[in-house]
Amino acid sequence: MPDFDAIVVGSGMSGGWSAKELCEHGLRVAVLERGPEIKPERDYVDQLPPWEQKNLDRISQDEIARHYYKQYPGVAYAVKESNKHFWVKDDEHPYETVNGTEYDWLRGYHTAGRSIMWSRQSYRMGPQDFTANKEENIGIDWPVRYDEISPWYDYVERFAGIAGNRDGLKQLPDGEFQPAFELTCAEKEFKTRVEAAFPGRNVIQARVAHITAVTDEQRALGRTNCQAQNRCHFGCSFKAYFSSLHATLPAAQRTGNLTMVHNAIVQSVEYDAESNRVTGVRVVDAETNQHRFYSSRLVFLNASTIASALILLQSKSPTFPNGLANTSDQVGRNLMDHVSGAGANGLIQGFENKTVFGRRPGGIYIPRYANITEHDKPYKRGFGYQGGATPLGNANGQIPGIGQVFKEAHGAPGPWRVSIGAFGEQLPNPNNRVTLHPTKVDKWGNPLALFNVTYSENERIMLEEARKDAVAMLEAAGCSEINSSPVNLTVPGNRIHEMGSARMGRDPDTSVLNGWCQTHDVPNLFITDGSFMASSACQNPSLSYMAFSARSVKYAADLLEEKVI
């Protein structure tokens, strides 16, 4: 008898969902988390007022140089003195890049992974995103279409709590939303002017994973409505935004079927050639360095796109000399992120006597229009913009004047500024990949990740156009003092939307997973983190990981019940 019915590797965005769904199907589940436990009552710092923050909440510069030399430059807006325990220390968790390339691998190793630090933007992929590869003969065709995943989006949205407006856009389908955060008066004006000037474009409320009309199900988990603190990167004492720690793991826990194991770094998934099944996982304890084995009937890898690929590559056997479930040689390839580095900001007049109250968690979103409603583009696919129009407010002293006038100027809202920045689709490319470093290992003896990722011309051209479009929209909206820096593409990985390292497809020769996130090679091995993505679309991907995880668990649990696996 195996130790567990199912093992879930990783407790983040998708692992939490796998755990909840497996537990609720009555299976005995172990979640193996490589980092320590996070307890909200002990580890959240969202209630720390400014005057109790040390040194303006800045991590000391020497400490950044020692421990956070990748994490801090990558996410300076979120990595602070008070919440640095949510981010990995780079010197303890190093990685390498091939000469001439760069990669930002930005991580948190602890309960709930990056679902406690994410930016919570939640969008469905649209019908076009599942067919583009096939139509354009790029990468491989998705083995799933929008209509198949749509009910699962409904399912996860209801549970997670997504604040959004039903905008009726085909390329960005509506969902089971709670009320959206209303646009500011300047954003409403911006929307009116942009939509008048560009009939194929829309300015909508950002859709964010925040509760605004708490349901009984959410209340039962100790969650409540968003309090507009905008301290989300420090945790949320109200559990108002979705994270594994606030929602899926507690739901799994209350079934009585969950065993949560911390500090368990998975080194390999064990494979039995005779039965063609995985039998469990080998781990090393992060604190004691002791090695353990956990057996199970099913394994779900939710370690994150990069870590899941590394685990497969480390799991070598005579059947799979190049890594478990890697007969296609696609594991670690086609690594994608979203690409930013183009946008514009400017002042919008007419709101000098108005301000806002509260600090909402999201702003505006301009859904993709390129190659949807506008077809004159010198690039494939497209991008969406995130942004907002808010009073400039306290500009950290960077306004003229001294004395009473200066002091009081900070109490005034000041001019309102519109700001938008693009998030573009990155095309899949098998040469963009992560492999095991041939010689270097971490302190537990695990090979380091070695990245070799570069952008293609399509991303470069697209972002140049995104910058021009952003300026044109701000001009059309009557903005003044428009700033738009030259395009400076974000380092691959910097958007923290890693995807594609074990893509799904119809053909076992060219893909790792089938449409159920089940490996073609081994029937009781599933991967439902970002690895499965056959293309990146341009929407923030977490919601899709949630939906695919829930759908895959249903499939896997049925197979178990039918004794197929």
Added chain:
Amino acid sequence: MKTRREVLQSLIVSIGGASVLNACGGIARIVPSSSMRFYSDQELALVSRISDLIIPRTDTPGALDVKVPGFLDSLMTEWANPETKNNHHEELKELTRMLGEGFATLPPDASEQRLAEFDYEAFNGRPTSYSGYRSLKSLITQAYFASEDGALQEQKWVAVPGRWDPCVEIQ
């Protein structure tokens, strides 16, 4: 209402240790104790004077009331690396030169006028040669609004707003 001098005094006492204040034409000349870990006596006098002029006490506390200079002394000691520390010293040296050696002891009206002109230049003239001043002004402002009085009284900061109102008329 405390006088400016009393405010300064309490500031220095609060930083810890014996200190001496000499009134000189209504201007406090600071001879701080060795409790400052980063600023020299002259630097502290300059930073204190500029802090007070940029964010004076009005109907709400000013930069000196909330001990901005002591805060910046800690920030430089605990947060800054050697390069930043050195840059900050250099910037203060340059600022002393640009404002005139006697700036910290000018009578109040004269120092206020001098800094107002200087600030105007810094934001309208050749900003790059004023980067040291702009960076100090930014630090003073951030430190002030990070203080309890600055955040609560001046900025009306609310810990838990509880709701989002996207359009509020200013009365």
